[in-house]
Amino acid sequence: MTNSATAQRVSVIGLGAMGTALAQALLAGGHQVTVWNRTAARAEALVAEGAVLAATSAEAMAAADLVILCVLDDPAVREHIEPAAAQLRGRTVVNLTTTTPEQARSLGAWALANExxxxxxxIMAVPSMIGGPAAFVLYSGATAAFDRFRAVLELFGRAEFVGADFGAAAMYDLAILGGMYSMFAGFQQGGKMVRTTGGTAAHLATLMAPFLQAMTTMFAQYAPGIDDPDNYVPEQSAEFTASALGTIDKAAAESGTHTELFGVLLRALPGI
Ligand SMILES: NC(=O)c1ccc[n+]([C@@H]2O[C@H](COP(=O)([O-])OP(=O)(O)OC[C@H]3O[C@@H](n4cnc5c(N)ncnc54)[C@H](OP(=O)(O)O)[C@@H]3O)[C@@H](O)[C@H]2O)c1
Known part of the structure:
Protein backbone atom coordinates (compact mmCIF):
# COMPACT_ATOMS: atom_id res chain seq x y z
CA MET A 1 0.00 0.00 0.00
CA THR A 2 1.45 3.38 -1.04
CA ASN A 3 1.15 6.02 1.69
CA SER A 4 -0.53 9.33 0.95
CA ALA A 5 2.83 11.13 0.61
CA THR A 6 3.68 9.08 -2.47
CA ALA A 7 0.15 8.56 -3.81
CA GLN A 8 -0.12 9.81 -7.38
CA ARG A 9 -3.07 11.01 -9.41
CA VAL A 10 -3.40 8.39 -12.15
CA SER A 11 -6.07 8.06 -14.85
CA VAL A 12 -6.88 4.90 -16.76
CA ILE A 13 -8.61 5.33 -20.13
CA GLY A 14 -10.10 2.06 -21.36
CA LEU A 15 -11.61 -0.47 -18.96
CA GLY A 16 -11.60 -3.67 -20.95
CA ALA A 17 -10.22 -6.79 -19.32
CA MET A 18 -6.70 -5.34 -19.22
CA GLY A 19 -7.52 -1.72 -18.33
CA THR A 20 -9.67 -2.94 -15.43
CA ALA A 21 -6.80 -5.07 -14.09
CA LEU A 22 -4.42 -2.09 -14.36
CA ALA A 23 -6.86 0.21 -12.51
CA GLN A 24 -7.33 -2.41 -9.78
CA ALA A 25 -3.56 -2.66 -9.29
CA LEU A 26 -3.33 1.14 -8.98
CA LEU A 27 -6.14 1.23 -6.42
CA ALA A 28 -4.50 -1.59 -4.46
CA GLY A 29 -1.29 0.48 -4.54
CA GLY A 30 -3.07 3.37 -2.82
CA HIS A 31 -3.17 5.81 -5.75
CA GLN A 32 -5.91 8.30 -6.60
CA VAL A 33 -7.44 6.70 -9.66
CA THR A 34 -9.73 8.33 -12.20
CA VAL A 35 -11.21 6.10 -14.88
CA TRP A 36 -13.06 6.49 -18.15
CA ASN A 37 -14.51 3.92 -20.50
CA ARG A 38 -16.55 4.37 -23.69
CA THR A 39 -19.17 2.06 -22.15
CA ALA A 40 -19.52 3.66 -18.73
CA ALA A 41 -21.18 0.63 -17.09
CA ARG A 42 -17.86 -1.23 -17.19
CA ALA A 43 -16.53 1.24 -14.59
CA GLU A 44 -19.08 0.37 -11.90
CA ALA A 45 -16.99 -2.21 -10.00
CA LEU A 46 -13.95 0.08 -9.99
CA VAL A 47 -15.99 3.00 -8.69
CA ALA A 48 -17.19 0.73 -5.89
CA GLU A 49 -13.52 0.05 -5.10
CA GLY A 50 -12.70 3.76 -4.89
CA ALA A 51 -12.04 5.00 -8.43
CA VAL A 52 -13.57 8.25 -9.68
CA LEU A 53 -15.48 8.04 -12.97
CA ALA A 54 -14.81 10.90 -15.40
CA ALA A 55 -17.54 12.02 -17.80
CA THR A 56 -15.22 12.21 -20.82
CA SER A 57 -11.79 10.90 -21.75
CA ALA A 58 -10.48 14.48 -21.85
CA GLU A 59 -11.75 15.06 -18.29
CA ALA A 60 -9.95 11.89 -17.15
CA MET A 61 -6.74 13.04 -18.81
CA ALA A 62 -6.93 16.46 -17.13
CA ALA A 63 -7.40 14.85 -13.70
CA ALA A 64 -4.04 13.08 -13.50
CA ASP A 65 -0.27 13.53 -13.60
CA LEU A 66 0.04 10.07 -15.13
CA VAL A 67 -2.42 9.00 -17.86
CA ILE A 68 -2.61 5.33 -18.82
CA LEU A 69 -4.26 4.37 -22.10
CA CYS A 70 -5.39 0.79 -22.65
CA VAL A 71 -7.90 0.69 -25.47
CA LEU A 72 -8.31 -1.63 -28.42
CA ASP A 73 -5.87 -0.29 -30.99
CA ASP A 74 -3.96 2.70 -32.34
CA PRO A 75 -6.95 4.41 -34.04
CA ALA A 76 -8.83 4.33 -30.71
CA VAL A 77 -5.81 5.90 -28.99
CA ARG A 78 -5.54 8.67 -31.59
CA GLU A 79 -9.30 9.32 -31.44
CA HIS A 80 -9.04 10.27 -27.76
CA ILE A 81 -5.54 11.66 -27.42
CA GLU A 82 -5.40 14.13 -30.32
CA PRO A 83 -8.36 16.31 -29.28
CA ALA A 84 -6.97 16.37 -25.71
CA ALA A 85 -3.57 17.88 -26.53
CA ALA A 86 -4.25 20.93 -24.34
CA GLN A 87 -5.22 18.80 -21.32
CA LEU A 88 -2.16 16.58 -21.76
CA ARG A 89 0.52 19.27 -22.14
CA GLY A 90 3.21 18.71 -19.48
CA ARG A 91 1.75 15.37 -18.38
CA THR A 92 3.03 11.83 -18.78
CA VAL A 93 1.06 9.40 -20.96
CA VAL A 94 1.76 5.66 -20.89
CA ASN A 95 0.17 3.92 -23.85
CA LEU A 96 -0.31 0.24 -23.01
CA THR A 97 -2.49 -0.37 -26.08
CA THR A 98 -0.88 -2.87 -28.45
CA THR A 99 0.40 -1.05 -31.56
CA THR A 100 3.12 -1.53 -34.16
CA PRO A 101 6.51 0.16 -33.60
CA GLU A 102 5.79 2.68 -36.38
CA GLN A 103 2.44 3.59 -34.80
CA ALA A 104 4.26 4.11 -31.49
CA ARG A 105 6.88 6.31 -33.19
CA SER A 106 4.17 8.35 -34.88
CA LEU A 107 2.43 8.87 -31.53
CA GLY A 108 5.82 9.76 -30.05
CA ALA A 109 6.32 12.47 -32.69
CA TRP A 110 2.84 13.81 -31.91
CA ALA A 111 3.70 13.83 -28.19
CA LEU A 112 6.98 15.71 -28.72
CA ALA A 113 5.20 18.31 -30.85
CA ASN A 114 2.57 18.76 -28.13
CA GLU A 115 4.94 18.75 -25.12
CA ILE A 123 2.26 -5.84 -21.53
CA MET A 124 3.74 -9.32 -21.28
CA ALA A 125 0.88 -10.78 -19.24
CA VAL A 126 -2.81 -11.59 -19.33
CA PRO A 127 -5.12 -9.56 -17.04
CA SER A 128 -5.17 -12.16 -14.23
CA MET A 129 -1.35 -11.95 -14.02
CA ILE A 130 -1.23 -8.16 -13.50
CA GLY A 131 0.53 -7.35 -10.23
CA GLY A 132 1.74 -10.94 -9.89
CA PRO A 133 5.32 -12.24 -9.91
CA ALA A 134 5.34 -13.50 -13.52
CA ALA A 135 4.08 -10.28 -15.14
CA PHE A 136 6.40 -7.81 -16.79
CA VAL A 137 5.81 -4.78 -18.95
CA LEU A 138 8.15 -3.36 -21.59
CA TYR A 139 8.49 0.44 -21.80
CA SER A 140 10.23 2.83 -24.17
CA GLY A 141 10.26 6.55 -24.93
CA ALA A 142 10.49 9.39 -22.41
CA THR A 143 13.27 8.18 -20.11
CA ALA A 144 13.02 10.82 -17.36
CA ALA A 145 9.24 10.36 -17.13
CA PHE A 146 9.73 6.60 -16.84
CA ASP A 147 12.18 7.10 -13.96
CA ARG A 148 9.72 9.46 -12.28
CA PHE A 149 6.78 7.04 -12.43
CA ARG A 150 8.66 3.76 -12.23
CA ALA A 151 7.35 2.89 -8.75
CA VAL A 152 3.76 3.29 -9.96
CA LEU A 153 4.37 1.22 -13.10
CA GLU A 154 5.98 -1.56 -11.04
CA LEU A 155 2.52 -2.22 -9.59
CA PHE A 156 1.58 -3.90 -12.88
CA GLY A 157 4.60 -6.21 -12.90
CA ARG A 158 8.33 -5.83 -13.39
CA ALA A 159 8.96 -2.65 -15.40
CA GLU A 160 11.55 -3.18 -18.14
CA PHE A 161 12.73 -0.04 -19.98
CA VAL A 162 14.10 -1.01 -23.42
CA GLY A 163 15.15 2.32 -24.92
CA ALA A 164 14.36 5.90 -25.87
CA ASP A 165 13.07 4.86 -29.33
CA PHE A 166 9.28 5.12 -28.96
CA GLY A 167 8.93 1.97 -31.07
CA ALA A 168 11.28 -0.20 -29.00
CA ALA A 169 8.76 -1.59 -26.51
CA ALA A 170 6.39 -2.59 -29.33
CA MET A 171 9.28 -4.18 -31.23
CA TYR A 172 10.44 -6.23 -28.23
CA ASP A 173 6.82 -7.17 -27.47
CA LEU A 174 6.16 -8.39 -31.01
CA ALA A 175 9.54 -10.13 -31.20
CA ILE A 176 8.69 -12.11 -28.06
CA LEU A 177 5.23 -12.96 -29.39
CA GLY A 178 6.81 -13.99 -32.69
CA GLY A 179 8.97 -16.47 -30.76
CA MET A 180 5.90 -17.74 -28.95
CA TYR A 181 3.90 -18.32 -32.13
CA SER A 182 6.88 -20.04 -33.80
CA MET A 183 6.97 -22.42 -30.85
CA PHE A 184 3.20 -23.06 -31.08
CA ALA A 185 3.56 -23.79 -34.81
CA GLY A 186 6.22 -26.41 -33.99
CA PHE A 187 3.92 -28.02 -31.45
CA GLN A 188 0.97 -28.09 -33.88
CA GLN A 189 3.11 -29.76 -36.53
CA GLY A 190 4.69 -32.16 -34.01
CA GLY A 191 1.31 -33.16 -32.59
CA LYS A 192 0.11 -34.15 -36.07
CA MET A 193 3.32 -36.10 -36.67
CA VAL A 194 3.18 -38.20 -33.49
CA ARG A 195 -0.50 -39.01 -34.01
CA THR A 196 0.50 -40.95 -37.15
CA THR A 197 2.38 -43.35 -34.82
CA GLY A 198 -0.59 -43.92 -32.52
CA GLY A 199 0.71 -41.30 -30.10
CA THR A 200 -1.12 -38.21 -28.91
CA ALA A 201 -0.47 -34.50 -28.88
CA ALA A 202 -1.28 -34.56 -25.15
CA HIS A 203 1.60 -36.96 -24.49
CA LEU A 204 3.90 -34.95 -26.75
CA ALA A 205 3.04 -31.85 -24.73
CA THR A 206 4.40 -33.41 -21.54
CA LEU A 207 7.68 -34.23 -23.30
CA MET A 208 8.12 -31.16 -25.49
CA ALA A 209 7.43 -28.56 -22.78
CA PRO A 210 10.38 -29.35 -20.47
CA PHE A 211 12.71 -29.91 -23.43
CA LEU A 212 11.89 -26.53 -24.98
CA GLN A 213 12.17 -24.84 -21.60
CA ALA A 214 15.70 -26.22 -21.26
CA MET A 215 16.52 -25.13 -24.83
CA THR A 216 15.70 -21.48 -24.06
CA THR A 217 19.06 -21.29 -22.26
CA MET A 218 20.60 -21.42 -25.76
CA PHE A 219 19.23 -17.93 -26.62
CA ALA A 220 22.10 -16.27 -24.76
CA GLN A 221 24.62 -18.35 -26.72
CA TYR A 222 23.02 -17.52 -30.07
CA ALA A 223 22.60 -13.78 -29.34
CA PRO A 224 26.20 -12.81 -30.30
CA GLY A 225 25.56 -14.30 -33.76
CA ILE A 226 22.87 -11.64 -34.26
CA ASP A 227 24.45 -8.75 -32.31
CA ASP A 228 27.99 -9.20 -33.66
CA PRO A 229 27.86 -11.60 -36.62
CA ASP A 230 31.34 -10.67 -37.95
CA ASN A 231 33.04 -12.08 -34.85
CA TYR A 232 30.70 -14.99 -34.19
CA VAL A 233 31.76 -18.61 -34.31
CA PRO A 234 28.57 -20.71 -34.67
CA GLU A 235 27.84 -23.39 -32.07
CA GLN A 236 26.48 -25.53 -34.88
CA SER A 237 27.66 -25.47 -38.47
CA ALA A 238 25.19 -24.44 -41.15
CA GLU A 239 25.51 -27.99 -42.51
CA PHE A 240 24.51 -29.52 -39.17
CA THR A 241 21.43 -27.28 -38.91
CA ALA A 242 20.46 -27.94 -42.52
CA SER A 243 20.86 -31.69 -42.04
CA ALA A 244 18.75 -31.73 -38.86
CA LEU A 245 15.97 -29.64 -40.40
CA GLY A 246 16.13 -31.72 -43.58
CA THR A 247 15.58 -34.91 -41.55
CA ILE A 248 12.66 -33.33 -39.64
CA ASP A 249 11.17 -32.09 -42.92
CA LYS A 250 11.46 -35.61 -44.36
CA ALA A 251 9.73 -37.11 -41.31
CA ALA A 252 6.89 -34.63 -41.75
CA ALA A 253 6.60 -35.62 -45.42
CA GLU A 254 6.72 -39.36 -44.58
CA SER A 255 3.95 -38.88 -41.99
CA GLY A 256 1.72 -37.16 -44.54
CA THR A 257 1.48 -34.06 -42.32
CA HIS A 258 3.88 -31.93 -44.32
CA THR A 259 3.61 -28.17 -44.05
CA GLU A 260 5.92 -25.37 -45.14
CA LEU A 261 7.14 -24.90 -41.57
CA PHE A 262 10.51 -26.62 -41.69
CA GLY A 263 11.38 -25.18 -45.10
CA VAL A 264 10.79 -21.74 -43.65
CA LEU A 265 13.00 -22.57 -40.64
CA LEU A 266 15.74 -23.80 -42.93
CA ARG A 267 15.80 -20.39 -44.63
CA ALA A 268 15.56 -18.50 -41.29
CA LEU A 269 18.28 -20.46 -39.45
CA PRO A 270 21.67 -20.47 -41.10
CA GLY A 271 24.56 -21.44 -38.79
CA ILE A 272 23.47 -21.04 -35.17
N1 LIG B 1 -6.02 -8.99 -22.58
C1 LIG B 1 -4.74 -9.33 -22.69
O1 LIG B 1 -4.34 -10.46 -22.35
C2 LIG B 1 -3.74 -8.33 -23.18
C3 LIG B 1 -2.36 -8.60 -23.06
C4 LIG B 1 -1.44 -7.67 -23.51
C5 LIG B 1 -1.87 -6.51 -24.13
N2 LIG B 1 -3.22 -6.27 -24.25
C6 LIG B 1 -3.65 -5.05 -24.95
O2 LIG B 1 -4.43 -4.23 -24.11
C7 LIG B 1 -5.37 -3.51 -24.93
C8 LIG B 1 -6.76 -3.71 -24.33
O3 LIG B 1 -7.01 -5.10 -24.30
P1 LIG B 1 -8.23 -5.71 -23.47
O4 LIG B 1 -7.90 -7.15 -23.25
O5 LIG B 1 -8.57 -4.85 -22.31
O6 LIG B 1 -9.38 -5.63 -24.59
P2 LIG B 1 -10.97 -5.60 -24.39
O7 LIG B 1 -11.35 -6.31 -23.13
O8 LIG B 1 -11.54 -6.07 -25.67
O9 LIG B 1 -11.29 -4.05 -24.20
C9 LIG B 1 -11.12 -3.15 -25.23
C10 LIG B 1 -11.26 -1.77 -24.66
O10 LIG B 1 -11.07 -0.81 -25.71
C11 LIG B 1 -12.16 0.09 -25.68
N3 LIG B 1 -12.35 0.66 -26.99
C12 LIG B 1 -12.40 0.04 -28.20
N4 LIG B 1 -12.55 0.93 -29.18
C13 LIG B 1 -12.60 2.16 -28.60
C14 LIG B 1 -12.73 3.47 -29.07
N5 LIG B 1 -12.83 3.74 -30.36
N6 LIG B 1 -12.73 4.48 -28.17
C15 LIG B 1 -12.62 4.22 -26.84
N7 LIG B 1 -12.49 3.00 -26.32
C16 LIG B 1 -12.48 1.99 -27.20
C17 LIG B 1 -13.32 -0.75 -25.20
O11 LIG B 1 -14.38 0.08 -24.76
P3 LIG B 1 -15.87 -0.51 -24.59
O12 LIG B 1 -15.92 -1.17 -23.25
O13 LIG B 1 -16.75 0.68 -24.69
O14 LIG B 1 -16.09 -1.49 -25.73
C18 LIG B 1 -12.65 -1.50 -24.05
O15 LIG B 1 -12.49 -0.69 -22.92
C19 LIG B 1 -5.25 -4.06 -26.36
O16 LIG B 1 -4.46 -3.20 -27.15
C20 LIG B 1 -4.55 -5.39 -26.14
O17 LIG B 1 -3.79 -5.81 -27.27
C21 LIG B 1 -4.16 -7.14 -23.79
Whole structure:
Protein backbone atom coordinates (compact mmCIF):
# COMPACT_ATOMS: atom_id res chain seq x y z
CA MET A 1 0.00 0.00 0.00
CA THR A 2 1.45 3.38 -1.04
CA ASN A 3 1.15 6.02 1.69
CA SER A 4 -0.53 9.33 0.95
CA ALA A 5 2.83 11.13 0.61
CA THR A 6 3.68 9.08 -2.47
CA ALA A 7 0.15 8.56 -3.81
CA GLN A 8 -0.12 9.81 -7.38
CA ARG A 9 -3.07 11.01 -9.41
CA VAL A 10 -3.40 8.39 -12.15
CA SER A 11 -6.07 8.06 -14.85
CA VAL A 12 -6.88 4.90 -16.76
CA ILE A 13 -8.61 5.33 -20.13
CA GLY A 14 -10.10 2.06 -21.36
CA LEU A 15 -11.61 -0.47 -18.96
CA GLY A 16 -11.60 -3.67 -20.95
CA ALA A 17 -10.22 -6.79 -19.32
CA MET A 18 -6.70 -5.34 -19.22
CA GLY A 19 -7.52 -1.72 -18.33
CA THR A 20 -9.67 -2.94 -15.43
CA ALA A 21 -6.80 -5.07 -14.09
CA LEU A 22 -4.42 -2.09 -14.36
CA ALA A 23 -6.86 0.21 -12.51
CA GLN A 24 -7.33 -2.41 -9.78
CA ALA A 25 -3.56 -2.66 -9.29
CA LEU A 26 -3.33 1.14 -8.98
CA LEU A 27 -6.14 1.23 -6.42
CA ALA A 28 -4.50 -1.59 -4.46
CA GLY A 29 -1.29 0.48 -4.54
CA GLY A 30 -3.07 3.37 -2.82
CA HIS A 31 -3.17 5.81 -5.75
CA GLN A 32 -5.91 8.30 -6.60
CA VAL A 33 -7.44 6.70 -9.66
CA THR A 34 -9.73 8.33 -12.20
CA VAL A 35 -11.21 6.10 -14.88
CA TRP A 36 -13.06 6.49 -18.15
CA ASN A 37 -14.51 3.92 -20.50
CA ARG A 38 -16.55 4.37 -23.69
CA THR A 39 -19.17 2.06 -22.15
CA ALA A 40 -19.52 3.66 -18.73
CA ALA A 41 -21.18 0.63 -17.09
CA ARG A 42 -17.86 -1.23 -17.19
CA ALA A 43 -16.53 1.24 -14.59
CA GLU A 44 -19.08 0.37 -11.90
CA ALA A 45 -16.99 -2.21 -10.00
CA LEU A 46 -13.95 0.08 -9.99
CA VAL A 47 -15.99 3.00 -8.69
CA ALA A 48 -17.19 0.73 -5.89
CA GLU A 49 -13.52 0.05 -5.10
CA GLY A 50 -12.70 3.76 -4.89
CA ALA A 51 -12.04 5.00 -8.43
CA VAL A 52 -13.57 8.25 -9.68
CA LEU A 53 -15.48 8.04 -12.97
CA ALA A 54 -14.81 10.90 -15.40
CA ALA A 55 -17.54 12.02 -17.80
CA THR A 56 -15.22 12.21 -20.82
CA SER A 57 -11.79 10.90 -21.75
CA ALA A 58 -10.48 14.48 -21.85
CA GLU A 59 -11.75 15.06 -18.29
CA ALA A 60 -9.95 11.89 -17.15
CA MET A 61 -6.74 13.04 -18.81
CA ALA A 62 -6.93 16.46 -17.13
CA ALA A 63 -7.40 14.85 -13.70
CA ALA A 64 -4.04 13.08 -13.50
CA ASP A 65 -0.27 13.53 -13.60
CA LEU A 66 0.04 10.07 -15.13
CA VAL A 67 -2.42 9.00 -17.86
CA ILE A 68 -2.61 5.33 -18.82
CA LEU A 69 -4.26 4.37 -22.10
CA CYS A 70 -5.39 0.79 -22.65
CA VAL A 71 -7.90 0.69 -25.47
CA LEU A 72 -8.31 -1.63 -28.42
CA ASP A 73 -5.87 -0.29 -30.99
CA ASP A 74 -3.96 2.70 -32.34
CA PRO A 75 -6.95 4.41 -34.04
CA ALA A 76 -8.83 4.33 -30.71
CA VAL A 77 -5.81 5.90 -28.99
CA ARG A 78 -5.54 8.67 -31.59
CA GLU A 79 -9.30 9.32 -31.44
CA HIS A 80 -9.04 10.27 -27.76
CA ILE A 81 -5.54 11.66 -27.42
CA GLU A 82 -5.40 14.13 -30.32
CA PRO A 83 -8.36 16.31 -29.28
CA ALA A 84 -6.97 16.37 -25.71
CA ALA A 85 -3.57 17.88 -26.53
CA ALA A 86 -4.25 20.93 -24.34
CA GLN A 87 -5.22 18.80 -21.32
CA LEU A 88 -2.16 16.58 -21.76
CA ARG A 89 0.52 19.27 -22.14
CA GLY A 90 3.21 18.71 -19.48
CA ARG A 91 1.75 15.37 -18.38
CA THR A 92 3.03 11.83 -18.78
CA VAL A 93 1.06 9.40 -20.96
CA VAL A 94 1.76 5.66 -20.89
CA ASN A 95 0.17 3.92 -23.85
CA LEU A 96 -0.31 0.24 -23.01
CA THR A 97 -2.49 -0.37 -26.08
CA THR A 98 -0.88 -2.87 -28.45
CA THR A 99 0.40 -1.05 -31.56
CA THR A 100 3.12 -1.53 -34.16
CA PRO A 101 6.51 0.16 -33.60
CA GLU A 102 5.79 2.68 -36.38
CA GLN A 103 2.44 3.59 -34.80
CA ALA A 104 4.26 4.11 -31.49
CA ARG A 105 6.88 6.31 -33.19
CA SER A 106 4.17 8.35 -34.88
CA LEU A 107 2.43 8.87 -31.53
CA GLY A 108 5.82 9.76 -30.05
CA ALA A 109 6.32 12.47 -32.69
CA TRP A 110 2.84 13.81 -31.91
CA ALA A 111 3.70 13.83 -28.19
CA LEU A 112 6.98 15.71 -28.72
CA ALA A 113 5.20 18.31 -30.85
CA ASN A 114 2.57 18.76 -28.13
CA GLU A 115 4.94 18.75 -25.12
CA UNK A 116 3.59 15.49 -23.75
CA UNK A 117 5.95 12.94 -22.16
CA UNK A 118 5.03 9.69 -23.90
CA UNK A 119 6.03 6.24 -22.78
CA UNK A 120 4.92 3.37 -24.99
CA UNK A 121 4.43 0.00 -23.36
CA UNK A 122 3.90 -3.65 -24.16
CA ILE A 123 2.26 -5.84 -21.53
CA MET A 124 3.74 -9.32 -21.28
CA ALA A 125 0.88 -10.78 -19.24
CA VAL A 126 -2.81 -11.59 -19.33
CA PRO A 127 -5.12 -9.56 -17.04
CA SER A 128 -5.17 -12.16 -14.23
CA MET A 129 -1.35 -11.95 -14.02
CA ILE A 130 -1.23 -8.16 -13.50
CA GLY A 131 0.53 -7.35 -10.23
CA GLY A 132 1.74 -10.94 -9.89
CA PRO A 133 5.32 -12.24 -9.91
CA ALA A 134 5.34 -13.50 -13.52
CA ALA A 135 4.08 -10.28 -15.14
CA PHE A 136 6.40 -7.81 -16.79
CA VAL A 137 5.81 -4.78 -18.95
CA LEU A 138 8.15 -3.36 -21.59
CA TYR A 139 8.49 0.44 -21.80
CA SER A 140 10.23 2.83 -24.17
CA GLY A 141 10.26 6.55 -24.93
CA ALA A 142 10.49 9.39 -22.41
CA THR A 143 13.27 8.18 -20.11
CA ALA A 144 13.02 10.82 -17.36
CA ALA A 145 9.24 10.36 -17.13
CA PHE A 146 9.73 6.60 -16.84
CA ASP A 147 12.18 7.10 -13.96
CA ARG A 148 9.72 9.46 -12.28
CA PHE A 149 6.78 7.04 -12.43
CA ARG A 150 8.66 3.76 -12.23
CA ALA A 151 7.35 2.89 -8.75
CA VAL A 152 3.76 3.29 -9.96
CA LEU A 153 4.37 1.22 -13.10
CA GLU A 154 5.98 -1.56 -11.04
CA LEU A 155 2.52 -2.22 -9.59
CA PHE A 156 1.58 -3.90 -12.88
CA GLY A 157 4.60 -6.21 -12.90
CA ARG A 158 8.33 -5.83 -13.39
CA ALA A 159 8.96 -2.65 -15.40
CA GLU A 160 11.55 -3.18 -18.14
CA PHE A 161 12.73 -0.04 -19.98
CA VAL A 162 14.10 -1.01 -23.42
CA GLY A 163 15.15 2.32 -24.92
CA ALA A 164 14.36 5.90 -25.87
CA ASP A 165 13.07 4.86 -29.33
CA PHE A 166 9.28 5.12 -28.96
CA GLY A 167 8.93 1.97 -31.07
CA ALA A 168 11.28 -0.20 -29.00
CA ALA A 169 8.76 -1.59 -26.51
CA ALA A 170 6.39 -2.59 -29.33
CA MET A 171 9.28 -4.18 -31.23
CA TYR A 172 10.44 -6.23 -28.23
CA ASP A 173 6.82 -7.17 -27.47
CA LEU A 174 6.16 -8.39 -31.01
CA ALA A 175 9.54 -10.13 -31.20
CA ILE A 176 8.69 -12.11 -28.06
CA LEU A 177 5.23 -12.96 -29.39
CA GLY A 178 6.81 -13.99 -32.69
CA GLY A 179 8.97 -16.47 -30.76
CA MET A 180 5.90 -17.74 -28.95
CA TYR A 181 3.90 -18.32 -32.13
CA SER A 182 6.88 -20.04 -33.80
CA MET A 183 6.97 -22.42 -30.85
CA PHE A 184 3.20 -23.06 -31.08
CA ALA A 185 3.56 -23.79 -34.81
CA GLY A 186 6.22 -26.41 -33.99
CA PHE A 187 3.92 -28.02 -31.45
CA GLN A 188 0.97 -28.09 -33.88
CA GLN A 189 3.11 -29.76 -36.53
CA GLY A 190 4.69 -32.16 -34.01
CA GLY A 191 1.31 -33.16 -32.59
CA LYS A 192 0.11 -34.15 -36.07
CA MET A 193 3.32 -36.10 -36.67
CA VAL A 194 3.18 -38.20 -33.49
CA ARG A 195 -0.50 -39.01 -34.01
CA THR A 196 0.50 -40.95 -37.15
CA THR A 197 2.38 -43.35 -34.82
CA GLY A 198 -0.59 -43.92 -32.52
CA GLY A 199 0.71 -41.30 -30.10
CA THR A 200 -1.12 -38.21 -28.91
CA ALA A 201 -0.47 -34.50 -28.88
CA ALA A 202 -1.28 -34.56 -25.15
CA HIS A 203 1.60 -36.96 -24.49
CA LEU A 204 3.90 -34.95 -26.75
CA ALA A 205 3.04 -31.85 -24.73
CA THR A 206 4.40 -33.41 -21.54
CA LEU A 207 7.68 -34.23 -23.30
CA MET A 208 8.12 -31.16 -25.49
CA ALA A 209 7.43 -28.56 -22.78
CA PRO A 210 10.38 -29.35 -20.47
CA PHE A 211 12.71 -29.91 -23.43
CA LEU A 212 11.89 -26.53 -24.98
CA GLN A 213 12.17 -24.84 -21.60
CA ALA A 214 15.70 -26.22 -21.26
CA MET A 215 16.52 -25.13 -24.83
CA THR A 216 15.70 -21.48 -24.06
CA THR A 217 19.06 -21.29 -22.26
CA MET A 218 20.60 -21.42 -25.76
CA PHE A 219 19.23 -17.93 -26.62
CA ALA A 220 22.10 -16.27 -24.76
CA GLN A 221 24.62 -18.35 -26.72
CA TYR A 222 23.02 -17.52 -30.07
CA ALA A 223 22.60 -13.78 -29.34
CA PRO A 224 26.20 -12.81 -30.30
CA GLY A 225 25.56 -14.30 -33.76
CA ILE A 226 22.87 -11.64 -34.26
CA ASP A 227 24.45 -8.75 -32.31
CA ASP A 228 27.99 -9.20 -33.66
CA PRO A 229 27.86 -11.60 -36.62
CA ASP A 230 31.34 -10.67 -37.95
CA ASN A 231 33.04 -12.08 -34.85
CA TYR A 232 30.70 -14.99 -34.19
CA VAL A 233 31.76 -18.61 -34.31
CA PRO A 234 28.57 -20.71 -34.67
CA GLU A 235 27.84 -23.39 -32.07
CA GLN A 236 26.48 -25.53 -34.88
CA SER A 237 27.66 -25.47 -38.47
CA ALA A 238 25.19 -24.44 -41.15
CA GLU A 239 25.51 -27.99 -42.51
CA PHE A 240 24.51 -29.52 -39.17
CA THR A 241 21.43 -27.28 -38.91
CA ALA A 242 20.46 -27.94 -42.52
CA SER A 243 20.86 -31.69 -42.04
CA ALA A 244 18.75 -31.73 -38.86
CA LEU A 245 15.97 -29.64 -40.40
CA GLY A 246 16.13 -31.72 -43.58
CA THR A 247 15.58 -34.91 -41.55
CA ILE A 248 12.66 -33.33 -39.64
CA ASP A 249 11.17 -32.09 -42.92
CA LYS A 250 11.46 -35.61 -44.36
CA ALA A 251 9.73 -37.11 -41.31
CA ALA A 252 6.89 -34.63 -41.75
CA ALA A 253 6.60 -35.62 -45.42
CA GLU A 254 6.72 -39.36 -44.58
CA SER A 255 3.95 -38.88 -41.99
CA GLY A 256 1.72 -37.16 -44.54
CA THR A 257 1.48 -34.06 -42.32
CA HIS A 258 3.88 -31.93 -44.32
CA THR A 259 3.61 -28.17 -44.05
CA GLU A 260 5.92 -25.37 -45.14
CA LEU A 261 7.14 -24.90 -41.57
CA PHE A 262 10.51 -26.62 -41.69
CA GLY A 263 11.38 -25.18 -45.10
CA VAL A 264 10.79 -21.74 -43.65
CA LEU A 265 13.00 -22.57 -40.64
CA LEU A 266 15.74 -23.80 -42.93
CA ARG A 267 15.80 -20.39 -44.63
CA ALA A 268 15.56 -18.50 -41.29
CA LEU A 269 18.28 -20.46 -39.45
CA PRO A 270 21.67 -20.47 -41.10
CA GLY A 271 24.56 -21.44 -38.79
CA ILE A 272 23.47 -21.04 -35.17
N1 LIG B 1 -6.02 -8.99 -22.58
C1 LIG B 1 -4.74 -9.33 -22.69
O1 LIG B 1 -4.34 -10.46 -22.35
C2 LIG B 1 -3.74 -8.33 -23.18
C3 LIG B 1 -2.36 -8.60 -23.06
C4 LIG B 1 -1.44 -7.67 -23.51
C5 LIG B 1 -1.87 -6.51 -24.13
N2 LIG B 1 -3.22 -6.27 -24.25
C6 LIG B 1 -3.65 -5.05 -24.95
O2 LIG B 1 -4.43 -4.23 -24.11
C7 LIG B 1 -5.37 -3.51 -24.93
C8 LIG B 1 -6.76 -3.71 -24.33
O3 LIG B 1 -7.01 -5.10 -24.30
P1 LIG B 1 -8.23 -5.71 -23.47
O4 LIG B 1 -7.90 -7.15 -23.25
O5 LIG B 1 -8.57 -4.85 -22.31
O6 LIG B 1 -9.38 -5.63 -24.59
P2 LIG B 1 -10.97 -5.60 -24.39
O7 LIG B 1 -11.35 -6.31 -23.13
O8 LIG B 1 -11.54 -6.07 -25.67
O9 LIG B 1 -11.29 -4.05 -24.20
C9 LIG B 1 -11.12 -3.15 -25.23
C10 LIG B 1 -11.26 -1.77 -24.66
O10 LIG B 1 -11.07 -0.81 -25.71
C11 LIG B 1 -12.16 0.09 -25.68
N3 LIG B 1 -12.35 0.66 -26.99
C12 LIG B 1 -12.40 0.04 -28.20
N4 LIG B 1 -12.55 0.93 -29.18
C13 LIG B 1 -12.60 2.16 -28.60
C14 LIG B 1 -12.73 3.47 -29.07
N5 LIG B 1 -12.83 3.74 -30.36
N6 LIG B 1 -12.73 4.48 -28.17
C15 LIG B 1 -12.62 4.22 -26.84
N7 LIG B 1 -12.49 3.00 -26.32
C16 LIG B 1 -12.48 1.99 -27.20
C17 LIG B 1 -13.32 -0.75 -25.20
O11 LIG B 1 -14.38 0.08 -24.76
P3 LIG B 1 -15.87 -0.51 -24.59
O12 LIG B 1 -15.92 -1.17 -23.25
O13 LIG B 1 -16.75 0.68 -24.69
O14 LIG B 1 -16.09 -1.49 -25.73
C18 LIG B 1 -12.65 -1.50 -24.05
O15 LIG B 1 -12.49 -0.69 -22.92
C19 LIG B 1 -5.25 -4.06 -26.36
O16 LIG B 1 -4.46 -3.20 -27.15
C20 LIG B 1 -4.55 -5.39 -26.14
O17 LIG B 1 -3.79 -5.81 -27.27
C21 LIG B 1 -4.16 -7.14 -23.79
Missing amino acids: VDLIDGG
